[in-house]
Amino acid sequence: MEHRLVEKCSTAAMASPVLTTHCSCGTTMGEFLDKAHIQPLTPQGYLATAVYLTFIGCIATLGNASVIAVYIRQKKFRSKPHNILILNLAASDLGISIFGYPFCTASGYAGYWLFGDAVCQLYGFMCYTLSMSSLNTLVVIAGFRYISLCHPQYAYRLTHRVTAYSLIGLWFYGLLWTVPPLVGWSSYTYEIFGTSCSIKWMVENTSEMLYVVGSCIFCYLLHLLLLAFFYYKIAKRMRKLNLRGQHTVPAARGRRDFVTSSRMKSESRATLMCFLMVILFVVAWTPYTVSSFWSILVQKIPLAAATYPTMFAKSSCVFNPIIYAIAHKKFRSFLFQTCCPWLYRRVGLGEDNAYMEQRRRDRLRKQKGQIFCVQYTNGNVYIGSHGSRGCWSEDGSNNGENSGSCRYHRARASFSTLRVDNLTRQPQTGNTLSNLHSKGRKYIVQAQVEPVPRTDNDTSSGEDSVHDLSCIDFAVI
Missing domain, CATH: 1.20.1070.10 (Rhodopsin 7-helix transmembrane proteins)
Known part of the structure; x- marks a missing residue:
């Protein structure tokens, strides 16, 4: 039995000398x-x-x-x-x-x-x-x-x-x-x-x-x-x-x-x-x-x-x-x-935050007076940037017309409305207050609503109200 184990170890060593010269011949080779x-x-x-x-x-x-x-x-x-x-x-x-x-x-x-x-x-x-x-x-x-x-x-x-x-x-x-x-x-x-x-x-x-x-x-x-x-x-x-x-x-x-x-x-x-x-x-x-x-x-x-x-x-x-x-x-x-929390408190809240604050101010300054498109749907408002093409519609067009039950509004805003999750609107006569929820933060926005008279081409039902197409001036308070 020992002779057979030695013979098998020798054969394995010839096949791979680097890997088998270290093995113990006391182990059954069938396990390898x-x-x-x-x-x-x-x-x-x-x-x-x-x-x-x-x-x-x-x-x-x-x-x-x-x-x-x-x-x-x-x-x-x-x-x-x-x-x-x-x-x-x-x-x-x-x-x-x-x-x-x-x-x-x-x-x-x-x-x-x-x-x-x-x-x-x-x-x-x-x-x-x-x-x-x-x-x-x-x-x-x-x-x-x-x-x-x-x-x-x-x-x-x-x-x-x-x-x-x-x-x-x-x-x-x-x-x-x-x-x-x-x-x-x-x-x-x-x-x-x-x-x-x-x-x-x-x-x-x-x-x-x-x-x-x-x-x-x-x-x-x-x-x-x-x-x-x-x-x-x-x-x-x-x-x-x-x-x-x-x-x-x-x-x-x-x-x-x-x-x-x-x-x-x-x-x-x-x-x-x-x-x-x-x-x-x-x-x-x-x-x-x-x-x-x-x-x-x-x-x-x-x-x-x-x-x-x-x-x-x-x-x-x-x-x-x-x-x-x-x-x-x-x-x-x-x-x-x-x-590095200790270093972050000393450096991260100093130069880095000052740099980020300056970038935020520059961004808000560029967005001052920018026109936004506002879509009212089931009490929610979705806000997006507006260029020279007019408002967007749900199908991707930019004609600013009504689409189904949705109304499109044009507004001037001096506040960045990026990453808006929800904006609930409380229709009232004159000023309205809305809560803007964005990433867990709340903003109070004052909106001056000015109803626009209905045109002859507008066939939708109902009387003129704040629910209809209006011009809204937003201001942060």
């Missing part, structure tokens, strides 16, 4: 995964991979932990449902940093896998599951933005509950493909260079072939098609809005707000940020997918063709926090406030 396909790197190659993973691991851990800290500490960041998806994306990337990088990095410094076959399988399962979660989350984020911009009448349905259901669905879909290798349909095994573990891409039978082909199609290509569809429609919609000069953004709870170009620019930046996240994720994982599919076809690929794509794919966890920090102004402010 197949290592015959491993092609060891040089000592310098293992050291290079370890240093590289140490560098990106530190950045990914700090970056994604910062995103989670901002989400936990800042209530404003938690208020929007789609930010929960950002939290899930950061948690998935942080999970890879915690459950993936340390094992692969330590093994790289040692020159062989240190933690045994059971940990190898668990490592492969965790990395695959968390990577699937990241990709699924990017698809859901793209879907949310598609609904918000292209079908704003359904945007009110994107609530926290719907977001929670989406998270459950994307995790379930990921586990649907990552659990089978643990129970016999394909398997997790060592990568070709020996210090990392993944799906067994070098198939030996039809069952394994079906699994890896299905993984390539339903865990990567399908996601690419969905992402391409969503962002193509979003880009087409935004281009159409820019050409028409009608900068509309969906309002909360199903209402439709008309906002100025500054809000449209904000939406464009948010969409661009999400698009960059997708592009960098695809750039990071496409070489790995190609090399994996190549190994299915030829069974044996060059060592460099397997190592470089794997290392590059592991960098995908680094990109998202960097994109947040560069493209998201509020995230930078929240991060500064969360990580």
Whole structure:
């Protein structure tokens, strides 16, 4: 019995001397995964991979932990449902940093896998599951933005509950493909260079072939098609809005707000940020997918063709926090406030707030005397900027005419009415007072209502009143 164990250890050592000279021949070899396909790197190659993973691991851990800290500490960041998806994306990337990088990095410094076959399988399962979660989350984020911009009448349905259901669905879909290798349909095994573990891409039978082909199609290509569809429609919609000069953004709870170009620019930046996240994720994982599919076809690929794509794919966890920090102004402010509160109180409320206050004053000065279109519908008022084309109607025209039961009013305003959620109007004779609710803040607006006599072309029923087309002068009190 001992002679057979020594003989098997010797055979394994001949197949992969770097990885098996450390094993104890007192362990039954039947418990070990197949290592015959491993092609060891040089000592310098293992050291290079370890240093590289140490560098990106530190950045990914700090970056994604910062995103989670901002989400936990800042209530404003938690208020929007789609930010929960950002939290899930950061948690998935942080999970890879915690459950993936340390094992692969330590093994790289040692020159062989240190933690045994059971940990190898668990490592492969965790990395695959968390990577699937990241990709699924990017698809859901793209879907949310598609609904918000292209079908704003359904945007009110994107609530926290719907977001929670989406998270459950994307995790379930990921586990649907990552659990089978643990129970016999394909398997997790060592990568070709020996210090990392993944799906067994070098198939030996039809069952394994079906699994890896299905993984390539339903865990990567399908996601690419969905992402391409969503962002193509979003880009087409935004281009159409820019050409028409009608900068509309969906309002909360199903209402439709008309906002100025500054809000449209904000939406464009948010969409661009999400698009960059997708592009960098695809750039990071496409070489790995190609090399994996190549190994299915030829069974044996060059060592460099397997190592470089794997290392590059592991960098995908680094990109998202960097994109947040560069493209998201509020995230930078929240991060500064969360990580350095004492410095934020001394500096952030000084120069930074003075700068923001000056920008606010400049914006209000530019908007003084600007004409706004006001739409009254069921007691609510929706306000949007008005240029030289006249008021907008619900179908996108700008003729200022009545549409159904809606009335359009023209008003001069010296107060910024961006991001208006609700404006309730109390019809009275002469002055009317209204409460303007915007992001939890209340403003009192005094409106001087001046009824306009009905024209001969106006066939609507009823007498002249404040409900009819009127000229309103708004002033903040």
